[in-house]
Amino acid sequence: xxxxxxxxxxDDETPARNRLKDLLADCADSFPNEVVGEAANGRxxxxxxxxxxxxxxxxxxxxxxxxxxxxxxxxxxxPQMPAVIFTTAYDLYAIEAFEVNAVDYLLKPVRGERxxxxxxxxxxxxxxxxxxxxxxAQRPRTCLSVQERGKIVLxxxxxxxxxxxxxxxxxxxxxxxxxxxxxxxTNLEQEFTARFIRIHRNCLVARDSIxxxxxxxxxxxxxxxxxxxxxxxxxxxxxxxxxxxVKEFEK
Amino acid sequence: xxxxNQNAYPGALxxxxxxxxxxxxxxxxxxxxxxxxxxxxxSIQQTLQxxxxxxxxxxxxxxxxxxVLMLANPWLSKLPFFRGAFIVxxxxxxxxxxxxxxxxxFLGTGIGPLERLWLFxxxxxxALIAYFQMRSRLFSPALAESRLQALQARxxxxxxxxxxxxxLSLIRSDTKRAEMALEDLSDLFRVLMxxxxxxxxxxxxxxxxxxxxxxxxxxxxxxxxxEWRIDDMPRDAQIPPLVxxxxxxxxxxxxxxxxxxxxxxxxNIFLKxxxxxxxxxxxxxxxxxxxxxxxxxxxxxxxxxxxxFDVEASLxxxxxxxxxxxxxxxxxxxxxx
Numbered sequence: 370x371x372x373x374x375x376x377x378x379x380d381d382e383t384p385a386r387n388r389l390k391d392l393l394a395d396c397a398d399s400f401p402n403e404v405v406g407e408a409a410n411g412r413x414x415x416x417x418x419x420x421x422x423x424x425x426x427x428x429x430x431x432x433x434x435x436x437x438x439x440x441x442x443x444x445x446x447x448p449q450m451p452a453v454i455f456t457t458a459y460d461l462y463a464i465e466a467f468e469v470n471a472v473d474y475l476l477k478p479v480r481g482e483r484x485x486x487x488x489x490x491x492x493x494x495x496x497x498x499x500x501x502x503x504x505x506a507q508r509p510r511t512c513l514s515v516q517e518r519g520k521i522v523l524x525x526x527x528x529x530x531x532x533x534x535x536x537x538x539x540x541x542x543x544x545x546x547x548x549x550x551x552x553x554x555t556n557l558e559q560e561f562t563a564r565f566i567r568i569h570r571n572c573l574v575a576r577d578s579i580x581x582x583x584x585x586x587x588x589x590x591x592x593x594x595x596x597x598x599x600x601x602x603x604x605x606x607x608x609x610x611x612x613x614x615v616k617e618f619e620k
Numbered sequence: 621x622x623x624x625n626q627n628a629y630p631g632a633l634x635x636x637x638x639x640x641x642x643x644x645x646x647x648x649x650x651x652x653x654x655x656x657x658x659x660x661x662x663s664i665q666q667t668l669q670x671x672x673x674x675x676x677x678x679x680x681x682x683x684x685x686x687x688v689l690m691l692a693n694p695w696l697s698k699l700p701f702f703r704g705a706f707i708v709x710x711x712x713x714x715x716x717x718x719x720x721x722x723x724x725x726f727l728g729t730g731i732g733p734l735e736r737l738w739l740f741x742x743x744x745x746x747a748l749i750a751y752f753q754m755r756s757r758l759f760s761p762a763l764a765e766s767r768l769q770a771l772q773a774r775x776x777x778x779x780x781x782x783x784x785x786x787x788l789s790l791i792r793s794d795t796k797r798a799e800m801a802l803e804d805l806s807d808l809f810r811v812l813m814x815x816x817x818x819x820x821x822x823x824x825x826x827x828x829x830x831x832x833x834x835x836x837x838x839x840x841x842x843x844x845x846x847e848w849r850i851d852d853m854p855r856d857a858q859i860p861p862l863v864x865x866x867x868x869x870x871x872x873x874x875x876x877x878x879x880x881x882x883x884x885x886x887x888n889i890f891l892k893x894x895x896x897x898x899x900x901x902x903x904x905x906x907x908x909x910x911x912x913x914x915x916x917x918x919x920x921x922x923x924x925x926x927x928x929f930d931v932e933a934s935l936x937x938x939x940x941x942x943x944x945x946x947x948x949x950x951x952x953x954x955x956x957x
Contacts (some may be wrong), residue, residue, distance in 0.1 A: 381880070382782065382839040388789035410880055431778075433880045458781035478785040 373401035374492065377423035379414040379440065380456065381432045385477060389427055389456075389484075396485045411435030412523065415443055418451075419520040425452040425491055427475075430463050435512070438463075438505050443514040443521055445499050452491040466505045472497050509560045513541060515548045524548060526564065530578045530598055531605060532557055534571040544600045568596055569608040582607065582615045633696055633704045634752040636689040638951075640930025645686065645748060652744055653678050681719045681741075685712055694956060705749050709742065716741045756927075779836075779869065786839040801838055804831040811861060819858040819928070821955065822889070822896065826850060829864050829887075836872050844876050845884045853889035857896050858953035860928050866917045867900050867946055875902030875944060894952045904944040918946075925950065 376393060380386045386407050393402055406421045408414035410432050426444070428437035441453050455474040457463055467474045473487050473494075497505075512523040524541055533540045534554040541548040558565065558573055565573040578599045585606075586592040594615050595604040607614065634641045657670035688711060689696070696704050720734050783805060790798035808831055837844050868885065876883045888899040918937065925933040925948070933950045 381877075382786065383841055384786035384789035384839050385782070387793070388785055391789070391792060431877070433878050458785065459777040477781055478788050 371401070373397075373403045374425055374488070375405045375421075375423045376402050377406040377408065377414060377417065377421070377426045378404060379408045379411070379426055379432070379437065380429040381409050382429075383409075385429065385456075388477075389479065392479060392481050392484050395481050396488070400485055400488050402488070411437070411440040411443075414440055415514075415521045415523065418444070418447065423451055425454065425488070428453050428455050430455055430457040430460055436507070438502060438507070439510050439512075441497065442499070442502050442506070442510060443512070443523065445502070446514045446516045446521055448516070448519075450496045452494075452496045454487050454491055462507060463505070466507075470497070470501050470504050472501060472505060503556075509563075513548075513550060513552075515541075515550055522548070526561060530575055530601055532565065532573040533605075542601065542603075566614065568611050568614060569606060570610075572605055574598070574605065579618065582618060632701060632756060633699075633708065633749070634756075635697065636686070636693040638930050639932050641752070642686060642690075643931070644752075646682065648748060648751070649678065649682055649744060650675075677719065677723060677737075680723070681712075681715050684715050684719065688715065698956075701753075705746075708749065709745050712741050712745045713738055776869065776873065778873070782839055783835050786835075790838075797838070801835060804835050807831050808835070808865075814861070818861075819953065820861040821855065822853060822857040822859055823855040825859060825861060825864050826853075826889070828862075829868055832865055832868060833872075833885075836876075840872070840876060843879065843882050844872065845882050847884055847886045849886070849888040849890075852891060854891045854896060854952055856955050857891075857950075858955055859896070859950060860924050863921055863925070863948070864898065864900075866921060867898075870917055871900060871902035871944070875904060878905040879903065891952060895949050896952050898948040898950075899945065900947075901943050901945040904939065904942050921948075 378386045378389050378393075380389070386409075390404055390407075393404060396402070405423050406414075406417045408417055412435060414426065414428075426440075428440055430437040437455055441455075444450055444453070455463070455467065455472065456477055456479065457474060458477040464474065464476075466472075473490060475483060475487055510526065512525050513529070514521050514523050516522070524543060528543045530542045530544065532550075532554065533542065537551070538549045539552055539554055539557065541550055554571065554573060558567060561573075564577075565575055568574050574596055579596055580599050581597045582594050583597055583604065584592055585595050585604075593609070594607040594612060596607060597604055636642070653674045654667075654671055657674055658667045661667045661670050689708070692711075696707065699707070716737050717734060720737060783801070787798050787801045787805070790801065808828065811828055833844070833846055864887075868887075871885045875885065883903040886899070886901045888897075890897050918935070922935050925935060929950050934948070936947045938945045938947070
């Protein structure tokens with residue numbers, strides 16, 4: 370006998386969660402399971418994961434603030450990614466993406482036997498990886514996430530002042546503090562191209578946070594430009610290749 | 621795609637009490653007179669002179685005709701098309717003769733014999749009737765198709781499946797509510813699948829909207845708050861069906877669903893200067909994820925309003941801070957007794 374699978378239901382609509390609970394109870398005989406948590410949005414779900422870790426999440430795609438696919442992407446920062454099954458009532462774009470990337474999903478209203486099949490499959494298959502999830506995403510993430518003491522910490526993208534690559538990690542700088550993220554700067558640049566610009570080979574700065582540029586001359590060195598930022602004292606050097614930004618900014 | 625309803629659009633005389641129709645008649649008749657004057661003359665000055673002579677005869681006929689037709693409109697609109705058209709032609713010939721008799725004495729012989737005027741009158745009247753007939757034919761496929769679109773665009777599949785899902789969740793725990801929800805759903809779909817060319821009463825549309833909103837409430841719970849201000853609305857006003865419901869669906873989809881906190885949809889319907897005003901507002905999420913579906917629904921409503929009311933209806937959308945507002949004005953049409 371295996372231990373019952375710990376399942377979390379994430380959906381913004383109460384009746385939809387109740388329906389899944391009923392169905393899970395129905396298939397408890399053939400597939401032992403236990404609903405360890407319910408969440409009405411993505412943030413709640415991620416918070417709940419630290420106190421009530423689940424083996425599998427039933428994730429609605431269309432939810433306010435943070436959609437189901439982004440929730441799954443944040444789950445990746447856990448030491449062990451739980452299994453996920455996405456649910457949707459109707460979303461042509463998402464359904465196509467799921468088919469193409471062989472990620473399991475359920476159409477609402479969900480059928481009991483379909484749910485059972487998906488649960489059995491989820492136990493055997495590996496959860497979707499970062500590349501797979503990135504392909505499913507319909508829009509940039511609203512937050513970046515890091516793991517600290519077993520908890521997922523969300524950093525809203527709107528609060529990030531700059532992202533700086535340092536060896537293996539990317540440093541996320543917000544008004545309050547710094548975080549270390551294990552992602553490539555190039556990927557981040559592609560995803561958030563509307564929000565950040567590259568000022569240096571190793572640095573992306575939020576457009577909103579730039580207040581101006583300063584020319585710096587140090588002894589024996591060629592003069593270069595530095596970005597002056599809103600909210601932090603620190604100034605960041607602009608590489609020679611990106612110097613055209615200074616002119617663009619002045620316009 | 622074949623329409624469910626294979627009947628051709630029945631012919632109908634235009635609504636002679638509609639401002640847009642009246643304007644069109646005035647412009648077209650005067651346009652024809654101007655062309656006639658231009659054909660007869662060699663210079664612009666002469667054209668103007670000719671036009672004045674023609675206008676002196678035509679304008680009284682035109683004004684009288686419009687008045688008579690406006691008065692007779694309720695009665696005319698009930699007649700079968702060809703009989704109605706025949707009567708309109710007779711009325712025009714009679715009015716032409718009348719004005720000719722009254723004015724003929726002091727206009728002199730410059731306008732020619734009465735028979736010639738009859739011929740002109742006959743031509744212009746039939747041409748105008750044919751024009752209005754063609755115009756409504758042109759729009760009629762749009763109407764027939766709108767029922768199919770109703771299923772595809774107006775009621776989003778998203779709404780249908782989520783509602784069914786909500787009903788399923790209730791069947792075990794709250795049978796009574798599940799029953800009510802299914803009743804609401806079938807009422808809603810009955811209207812959606814009906815032939816929506818006929819006008820319905822404002823009260824009926826409001827009832828339909830209430831059914832729709834109670835279904836949405838089922839799944840969204842407290843997140844959906846609705847404020848109705850309809851105490852002063854004219855319940856009997858005739859409006860095209862499904863004008864309000866798709867707007868509410870937009871409001872829920874774009875204004876309420878993307879929020880975690882409760883949001884309010886305001887519905888204000890009132891009568892002012894013999895016009896029915898609909899003001900709908902909902903919170904607006906500025907995340908750029910605005911769908912094309914919204915525009916489609918809006919265009920569909922705009923088209924149907926202009927078909928039913930021509931220039932007398934208006935639809936304006938305003939975006940203020942984080943409030944999305946739609947304002948529709950249509951003439952107050954009372955039901956026919």
